[in-house]
Amino acid sequence: METRVLEIDPLEDCRAAYREAAALLAEGQLVAIPTETVYGLGADAFNADAVAQVFAVKERPHFDPLICHLPNAAAVHEIADVPEGLRGLVDTLAAEFWPGPMTLVLPRRACVPDIVTSGLPTVACRVTSHEAMRGVAKALGHPVAAPSANRFGHISPTSAAAVLKELGGAIPLVLDAGACSEGLESTILAPCLDDKGNPAVRVLREGPITREKLREVCRVLKPAKKGAQEDAPSAPNAPGQLKSHYAPSKPLTLCSPFGPFTPQPGVRYGLISYKGESKLAQMDCWVEKMSLSPGSGRLAEAAVRLFAVMRAMDECEDVDAIVAEELPTVGLGAAMMDRLTRAAADRNA
Numbered sequence: 001m002e003t004r005v006l007e008i009d010p011l012e013d014c015r016a017a018y019r020e021a022a023a024l025l026a027e028g029q030l031v032a033i034p035t036e037t038v039y040g041l042g043a044d045a046f047n048a049d050a051v052a053q054v055f056a057v058k059e060r061p062h063f064d065p066l067i068c069h070l071p072n073a074a075a076v077h078e079i080a081d082v083p084e085g086l087r088g089l090v091d092t093l094a095a096e097f098w099p100g101p102m103t104l105v106l107p108r109r110a111c112v113p114d115i116v117t118s119g120l121p122t123v124a125c126r127v128t129s130h131e132a133m134r135g136v137a138k139a140l141g142h143p144v145a146a147p148s149a150n151r152f153g154h155i156s157p158t159s160a161a162a163v164l165k166e167l168g169g170a171i172p173l174v175l176d177a178g179a180c181s182e183g184l185e186s187t188i189l190a191p192c193l194d195d196k197g198n199p200a201v202r203v204l205r206e207g208p209i210t211r212e213k214l215r216e217v218c219r220v221l222k223p224a225k226k227g228a229q230e231d232a233p234s235a236p237n238a239p240g241q242l243k244s245h246y247a248p249s250k251p252l253t254l255c256s257p258f259g260p261f262t263p264q265p266g267v268r269y270g271l272i273s274y275k276g277e278s279k280l281a282q283m284d285c286w287v288e289k290m291s292l293s294p295g296s297g298r299l300a301e302a303a304v305r306l307f308a309v310m311r312a313m314d315e316c317e318d319v320d321a322i323v324a325e326e327l328p329t330v331g332l333g334a335a336m337m338d339r340l341t342r343a344a345a346d347r348n349a
C-alpha cells in the first residue's frame with residue numbers, strides 16, 4: 001500500500017483534508033493524525049473491525065486499551081457515564097485542561113466496542129488541543145480511537161517523517177502538520193473517590209499536565225508504594241503501562257549527570273544529555289553527544305525534543321549503545337524519566 005502524506009497548516013482552512021481523512025475512517029481504514037503530544041494512529045472508535053486493524057498494524061497486544069479522541073468536552077457523555085459524585089471534578093478538569101494533553105478514564109457506555117477498552121468497564125477520553133484530531137473526529141461524527149502511530153513498544157512519533165518510518169506502507173494516509181508541540185504522551189488520570197469518599201485523581205501515566213499543575217485544582221493521590229494499602233481501592237489501574245516501552249533498537253542505559261560511567265571496551269557510546277554541560281557530558285568516551293535543552297536547560301524544551309533525539313541517536317550509525325542522563329524528577333521531568341526508565345528496561349525481563 002502506498003502511504004500518502006497530506007500536508008496541512010492548521011492556521012488555514014483544513015476542513016477538506018479533515019473530511020478526506022474522515023471518509024477513509026468511515027470506510028474502516030486507518031489514518032495517522034497529529035495531536036499536540038504525539039502522532040496518533042486513528043480508527044473509527046465505533047467500528048470494531050477498524051480498531052482491530054490498529055492492533056494488527058501496531059502489533060499491539062489486545063490487553064492494552066486505546067484512547068478515544070473527541071471533538072469537544074461535551075462529547076464525553078456520549079461514550080462515558082460520569083458518576084454523580086465525580087461530575088464536579090470532571091467538569092473542573094475539563095474546564096482547566098481541555099482541549100489539551102489530558103486523558104480521563106471514566107466508566108464507559110455500551111456504545112464503545114469491547115476491543116477499544118480491552119474489555120474494561122472504563123473508557124479513556126481525550127480532547128486534544130490539536131485542531132486536526134478534533135476536526136477529523138467532528139467530520140467523522142464518531143470518536144477516533146488512536147494510540148501512538150508507532151509499532152508497539154517503539155519510540156513514539158512526534159513528526160510525520162517518524163510515522164512514515166514506523167508505519168509507511170501499512171496505512172493509506174498521514175496528515176502532516178509538522179512537529180508536535182508537547183512531544184510527550186498525554187497525562188492519564190482516573191477520577192475516583194478516595195478512602196474518605198472525596199473526589200480525587202490517580203495519575204495512571206505521567207505527562208505534560210504535571211502533578212504540580214493538577215494539585216492546583218484537585219486532590220492528587222500519591223503513587224501507591226508496593227504492597228501498601230491503596231488510598232482509593234476502587235480506582236482503575238493502567239493496563240498496558242509496561243515496564244519496557246518507548247524503546248530504541250539499541251540498548252539504552254540511564255546514568256546520573258555526575259557519573260560515574262564506566263565504558264565497556266570496544267563499545268561506541270552516544271550520550272543524550274540534558275544541558276550538555278554535566279560531569280558526564282564532559283567525559284571523552286562519547287562518539288556522539290546530543291543535548292535535550294542545551295545551556296541553561298528547560299524541561300519543556302527537553303520534553304518536546306526527547307523522542308526526536310532518541311530516534312536520531314538510534315539512527316546514528318557510529319553509535320552502538322545509548323546512555324541517557326537522568327533528569328530532575330520535578331514537573332515535566334517526572335514524565336520524561338518515566339519514558340526513559342521504560343526505554344532502559346530490559347525487554348526480556
Ligand code: AMP
Nearest residue numbers: 065066122123124147148238239240241
Ligand atoms: P497510547 O494510546 O499508546 O498512548 O496508550 C494508551 C494508554 O491509555 C494505554 O496504554 C493504557 O495504559 C491507558 N488506558 C486506555 N484506556 C484505559 C482504561 N480504560 N483504563 C485504564 N487505562 C487506560
Ligand code: MG
Nearest residue numbers: 147148156185
Ligand atoms: Mg504508545
